[in-house]
Amino acid sequence: MTARIRRMQLSGPVLAAGMAALSLILPETAHSAGLSSPFPSWPGWQEILRVLTLQDYNTRVVVIGTTLLGMAAGLVGTFLLLRKRALLSDALSHATLPGIAIAFILMTLLGGDGKNLLGLIAGAAFFSVLGTASVILIQRYSRLKDDAALGIVLSSYFGLGIALLGIATRMEAGNAAGLTSFIYGKTASMLLMDALLIAGAALASALFCILFFKEFALICFDGEYAASQGWPVTRLDFLMMTLAVVVTVIGLQAVGLILVVALLIIPPSAARFWTHNLRHMLWISGAFGAVSGLVGSGMSALMANLPAGAVIVLTASMVFLVSMILGSARGLLKTGLERRRLQRKIARENLLRALYEWIESCSGDADAASCILEEVPIEAMLARRSWTSAELRGTLHRLAAEGLVRRESPETCALTPEGWTAARRVVRNHRLWEAYLITRADIAPGQVDWGADEIEHILDPEMIQTLEKMLPETPVDAVPESPHPIAPPQGAV
Amino acid sequence: MGRPLPANTVFRKRCRKAADMQTPEANDKTAGVPPREASHRRSSQGAPNPGRGPGNGPDIMPDAIDDATAPLSVKDLTVAYQRKPVLWDVELTLPEGRLIAVVGPNGAGKSTLIKAILGLVPRASGRVSIYGKPYEAQRHLVGYVPQRESVDWDFPVNALDVVAMGFYRKIGWLRPVTRSHRLAAVKELEKVGMADYAHRQISQLSGGQQQRIFLARALAQDARIYFMDEPFAGVDTATERAIIALLKDLKASGKTCVVVHHDLQTVPTYFDHVVLLNMRVVAHGPTEAVFTEENLKKTYGGRLTLLSQAFYELSKDPRLPRGTKGSQE
Numbered sequence: 078m079t080a081r082i083r084r085m086q087l088s089g090p091v092l093a094a095g096m097a098a099l100s101l102i103l104p105e106t107a108h109s110a111g112l113s114s115p116f117p118s119w120p121g122w123q124e125i126l127r128v129l130t131l132q133d134y135n136t137r138v139v140v141i142g143t144t145l146l147g148m149a150a151g152l153v154g155t156f157l158l159l160r161k162r163a164l165l166s167d168a169l170s171h172a173t174l175p176g177i178a179i180a181f182i183l184m185t186l187l188g189g190d191g192k193n194l195l196g197l198i199a200g201a202a203f204f205s206v207l208g209t210a211s212v213i214l215i216q217r218y219s220r221l222k223d224d225a226a227l228g229i230v231l232s233s234y235f236g237l238g239i240a241l242l243g244i245a246t247r248m249e250a251g252n253a254a255g256l257t258s259f260i261y262g263k264t265a266s267m268l269l270m271d272a273l274l275i276a277g278a279a280l281a282s283a284l285f286c287i288l289f290f291k292e293f294a295l296i297c298f299d300g301e302y303a304a305s306q307g308w309p310v311t312r313l314d315f316l317m318m319t320l321a322v323v324v325t326v327i328g329l330q331a332v333g334l335i336l337v338v339a340l341l342i343i344p345p346s347a348a349r350f351w352t353h354n355l356r357h358m359l360w361i362s363g364a365f366g367a368v369s370g371l372v373g374s375g376m377s378a379l380m381a382n383l384p385a386g387a388v389i390v391l392t393a394s395m396v397f398l399v400s401m402i403l404g405s406a407r408g409l410l411k412t413g414l415e416r417r418r419l420q421r422k423i424a425r426e427n428l429l430r431a432l433y434e435w436i437e438s439c440s441g442d443a444d445a446a447s448c449i450l451e452e453v454p455i456e457a458m459l460a461r462r463s464w465t466s467a468e469l470r471g472t473l474h475r476l477a478a479e480g481l482v483r484r485e486s487p488e489t490c491a492l493t494p495e496g497w498t499a500a501r502r503v504v505r506n507h508r509l510w511e512a513y514l515i516t517r518a519d520i521a522p523g524q525v526d527w528g529a530d531e532i533e534h535i536l537d538p539e540m541i542q543t544l545e546k547m548l549p550e551t552p553v554d555a556v557p558e559s560p561h562p563i564a565p566p567q568g569a570v
Numbered sequence: 571m572g573r574p575l576p577a578n579t580v581f582r583k584r585c586r587k588a589a590d591m592q593t594p595e596a597n598d599k600t601a602g603v604p605p606r607e608a609s610h611r612r613s614s615q616g617a618p619n620p621g622r623g624p625g626n627g628p629d630i631m632p633d634a635i636d637d638a639t640a641p642l643s644v645k646d647l648t649v650a651y652q653r654k655p656v657l658w659d660v661e662l663t664l665p666e667g668r669l670i671a672v673v674g675p676n677g678a679g680k681s682t683l684i685k686a687i688l689g690l691v692p693r694a695s696g697r698v699s700i701y702g703k704p705y706e707a708q709r710h711l712v713g714y715v716p717q718r719e720s721v722d723w724d725f726p727v728n729a730l731d732v733v734a735m736g737f738y739r740k741i742g743w744l745r746p747v748t749r750s751h752r753l754a755a756v757k758e759l760e761k762v763g764m765a766d767y768a769h770r771q772i773s774q775l776s777g778g779q780q781q782r783i784f785l786a787r788a789l790a791q792d793a794r795i796y797f798m799d800e801p802f803a804g805v806d807t808a809t810e811r812a813i814i815a816l817l818k819d820l821k822a823s824g825k826t827c828v829v830v831h832h833d834l835q836t837v838p839t840y841f842d843h844v845v846l847l848n849m850r851v852v853a854h855g856p857t858e859a860v861f862t863e864e865n866l867k868k869t870y871g872g873r874l875t876l877l878s879q880a881f882y883e884l885s886k887d888p889r890l891p892r893g894t895k896g897s898q899e
Contacts, residue, residue, distance in 0.1 A: 159725065288744050295735055299721045305688045305714040306739050306791070307706075353771040355726045 120379040128375045136378045139264045142272035143331050143370035143389060147340060149279035150328060151366025152286040153320045154341035155348070155359045159297040160317065164224075165212060167338040168231040169318075170325045172208025173201035174238025174334060177259050178245050185250050192255065194271060198326050201259075205322045208234050262333030262386025264374055275327045282320045286359065293317060294355055331374070332386035339390040340366060347397040350404025365400075369393035423534045424464070424472045429481070429500040430507060431461045432492055434559070449497060452489040501556055507533045508557045509544045517547065638702040641666045641795040641826040642687065647696030649679070649686045656682045658850045660696070665843065667824045669817050671831040671857075674847035675870050680830040681717065683847060684797045688714060700795060710739065713793030715784050717800050723773050729783050730755050730768040736790025758786040761819075763812050778809030785816060795826040802833060814840060837861055 131137040157163050180200025185191035208230055215226040246253040255263075267275075286293070295303045296313050304310045321341065328337040348361035373389025402409050435458070436451045459469055473490055476482040481496030492500060510533050536544075640663045647660040657679040664670055672680045685691045687698050689705060700708035713736075733755040734747050741747060759765045762782040767775060772783065781801055788796055801813055817840070820827055828845075831837060837844060837857065844861045846852040846869040853865045 291738060291741070291745075291747060292743070294727070294731075295738055298725045298727065298732070299716065299735070301685070301690050301720060302714060302716055302735070302787075304690055305709070305712070305716075307709040308738075349726065353726050353728070353773075355731070358726050 124379055128378050133378070136375075138269050138272040139267050139331075139378065139385070140371060140374045142267060142275040143264060143374040143385065144367045145276045145279035145370070146324070146328050146331055147344070147366035147368070147370025147373075147389065147393075148363045149282045149366070150324045150337075150340035151344035151348075151362040151364070152283050152359060153317075153324050154343075154366070155345040155355075155362045156286065156293045156297055156317055157321055157341055158345040158349075159355075160293075160314075162318070162321075163338075163342045164227055165209065165318075166321050166325060166341045168212050168227045168234075169205045169209050169321060170329075170334045170337045171231045171238075172211075172234035173205045173326065173329060174235055174260070175241050176200035176202070176204030176207075176238075177256065177329075178238055178241030179204075181245050181253060181256060182241070182248065185245075185248055188250075191245075191250075191253065194274070194330075197259075198274075198329075201329060202322055202326045204234065205325060206318075209318055209322070258333070259329045260333050260335060261384065262329070262331055262336060264331050264377065264385035267330060271330060275331070278323050278327045282323050283363070285316070285320055289313070289316065290356070290359070331370075332389055336386050336390045339393060340369070343390070343393040343397050344369065347393070347400035347404075350400040350406060350408050352406050365393065365396050369396060419534075421472070421475065424468065425476060426503045426534055427462060427464075428458070428469070428472045428476065429492075429496065429503045431458055432482075432490075432496075433500040433504045435461070436492075449492060449494060452485065452491050454489050456488070458490075503533070505556045506536050506541060508559060509541065509548060510536065511559070511561075512548050512557060513544055639666075640664060640699075641701055642828065643699045643702075644687065645697045645699075647683075647686060647698065648694045649682055649691055649696075650694045651682075651691075655694075656849065657686060660847075660851050662845065662851060662854060664826065664828065664845075664854075666826050667821060668826055668843040669821050669841045670826065670828045670843040670845060671837050671841035672828060672845045672847055673831055673834065673837060673869070674852075678848040678869075680847055681799050684714075684799055684828070684830060688712070688797065711794045713788035713791040713796040715788045715796065715798040715801055718777065718781050718784065718803065720799075723775075723780060725772065728769050728771050729759065729764060729775065729779075732772060732783050733758050733786045733790055736787040739791070755786075755790060758789045759783075761789055762786045762816060763808075776806065778805035781805050781809055782812060785813065789816075793825070796820065796828065798827060798829045800830050800832060802829075802831060802836075834866070 127133055128136050128140070131140060154163070154166075157166055177197050177200055180197050181191045183200075184193055184196050189196075211230045211234075212226050215221055215229065216223060219226075221229075242253070242256060245256060292303075292308065292313055295308065296310050296317075300310050303313075324341065325334075325337050328340060332340060344365035345358065345362040347365050348358045351361055352358050369389050369392040372392045374385045376392075377383045377385035377388045400408065405411065432453055435453055439451065455469065455473070459466060464472075473482060473484070476496065477484050477490075481493055481499055483491045483493050483496075485491065642662065642664045644660050644662040647657060647662075648655060649657040660683065672683060674680050682691060686693050686696075687705065689698075698705045700711055705712070730752060734751055736758070737747070737751045737754065741751065756765055756768055759768055762785050764779060764782050764786060767779060772780060775783065785798075785801065788798070802810060805813070817827055817829070829841070831841070838861055842857055843855065844857050845854040846860065846865055848869045852869045853860045
């Protein structure tokens with residue numbers, strides 16, 4: 078179950094990035110299609126400066142509006158993601174389209190301005206609540222799985238919206254042109270009024286996220302426990318979904334209903350790679366959202382044929398990609414390095430033990446003197462475990478660099494006194510664990526080597542002490558005999 | 571179905587001894603009395619007379635439990651998922667200051683019983699009272715330890731944050747967790763031997779350590795009755811010992827603990843009161859009297875296949891509305 082949710086969360090950003098890339102080339106969004114070159118031209122430094130310092134009135138409105146929108150979406154999205162509702166917001170945003178169309182038709186029929194923003198937003202909000210309710214009802218009263226419920230509601234409402242939009246554009250009265258900009262977003266049409274509305278709503282939802290931090294965190298982590306304590310989980314959920322509706326609806330104009338979900342999912346997903354602390358995650362996510370809004374709308378202001386919504390989402394996607402790789406808490410690079418370090422540690426200990434046991438079985442004993450004298454052919458080591466020649470030589474090389482192994486000729490190696498001490502410790506741990514498995518866990522002596530092989534590398538000093546206490550027959554500071562025959566030295570003497 | 575009974579002789583002896591002094595309501599069950607009627611008789615008779623035999627001293631057998639003061643009283647509780655009944659006519663009155671095990675086979679409704687008491691699953695019928703008042707009014711007296719698997723341990727919080735959740739009700743709406751709450755949370759962590767792990771991210775804790783975090787969170791609630799859902803499931807010996815010590819402490823300070831337990835062998839050593847559950851209450855009372863081989867056979871044995879078959883057939887009947895207990899008609 079959690080695996081599926083995790084997959085869903087991951088597929089969110091990837092999907093959104095794809096949609097953003099697609100909307101870059103779609104004709105509806107190329108609002109400057111009349112220009113001679115279809116490719117964006119790079120702006121000069123002066124233009125960049127103008128946008129960055131918000132000298133342009135129009136740019137100022139748009140940039141501030143989208144930055145605040147990004148921040149609010151990042152904050153609200155954090156809780157949605159942790160409540161495992163991230164994809165529900167996708168159904169929610171798609172459900173706004175019929176609301177927009179119906180609001181337009183009604184307002185036009187009533188003789189008003191069909192494109193009154195407040196009216197359109199009210200319609201969108203109403204239908205997004207309707208869409209969310211539909212998903213929850215289907216989940217509760219049918220045995221359908223969540224993903225199916227989401228897919229059905231999302232596509233049904235979107236289909237209804239497209240159909241109603243078709244009717245709206247053919248209406249005698251009113252001018253429905255521009256309504257489609259809600260699908261892909263169009264920042265250029267943003268007015269001061271719109272920007273103020275976005276700013277106000279964004280600040281309000283950010284405030285709610287901070288005020289209800291404790292309550293939201295509790296229901297996200299353990300809803301049943303929250304309910305047992307008497308917290309009104311359903312009402313808190315409702316508040317959280319209301320915030321999602323607010324962000325979605327004010328994001329329609331800037332980013333468009335297809336891509337607005339990206340602003341809710343991508344920043345928190347990216348933030349999770351940087352921290353294990355919820356409070357930090359919330360702020361990082363808000364910052365990522367704000368940066369995406371700022372950079373995205375700024376770039377689209379500089380390059381007239383780049384649609385802002387798509388650029389905002391693509392910026393967020395870039396932030397996500399960088400976070401996934403470089404994230405300081407759980408980025409791929411960090412986890413990859415940790416895994417390699419563990420693998421090397423295991424290879425090192427395996428080789429030390431193989432060297433020690435080879436010498437032991439050759440000379441019957443493995444005291445310091447014989448160990449240090451004994452030249453071990455690398456061929457023999459290769460046969461002992463299933464490692465490749467390259468792996469073995471790499472490990473030998475690192476052991477030599479540590480000063481644990483001497484290399485006199487390319488075909489042999491020998492333990493140094495330090496190497497002997499280290500190998501002795503490794504072998505002792507291994508055999509202690511084997512003894513434990515045989516005496517305490519009733520594992521046949523022939524089977525223990527494999528079991529000990531896995532565990533011995535993660536034994537910490539504390540566990541070794543416990544083992545020593547449990548196995549009093551083992552003399553202190555001595556290597557017990559192996560409970561099973563060690564493979565005879567092949568390729569030797 | 572179910573686990574094999576422990577075969578050691580000590581256990582047998584204990585069972586035989588207990589069977590000799592079996593309480594009247596336990597005998598009722600053998601006679602195949604319908605559960606409803608039997609439970610009525612039980613509640614009218616109250617708890618058995620103390621001092622009927624050796625080992626039956628007043629410290630084990632409580633005086634007749636008064637519903638108005640009992641830490642937990644469940645009347646006529648039926649719970650159904652979809653249309654399939656999971657719990658059937660549960661009648662239960664538990665004494666104060668005891669360690670109470672809820673025992674039964676898989677799918678017997680042990681977790682559901684606790685969730686229904688806490689109002690986490692809808693009740694098809696029935697009343698639950700805590701110290702004589704409805705649960706909703708007595709939440710501050712109740713601590714809850716959910717099953718460890720019920721949450722996502724990848725959540726971005728540390729052990730201290732989780733324990734502090736036990737204070738949230740006391741902190742109240744919108745107010746933040748303060749330094750004094752964090753210090754108090756460390757104290758709770760100390761009680762379960764986890765103070766060194768306070769700032770460890772919860773995904774980096776072992777299963778037993780996670781369980782102890784949950785216990786510390788419940789302790790933070792400072793309740794009078796604790797409900798614990800399988801706290802011993804899949805934990806290491808250190809955690810098992812820590813939980814037992816904790817339960818004894820709680821008992822010594824007069825708290826009541828209701829623990830869903832799956833290991834029959836340890837029931838007589840850990841708990842002084844047992845509820846045997848298999849969709850209905852098979853028997854409940856002091857461990858010595860109720861935890862008998864015969865009662866266990868009734869709980870785990872094949873006799874109930876007929877009952878579950880009936881439930882299953884019932885659940886397919888389209889005439890019945892959702893979540894009703896149809897066999898009453």
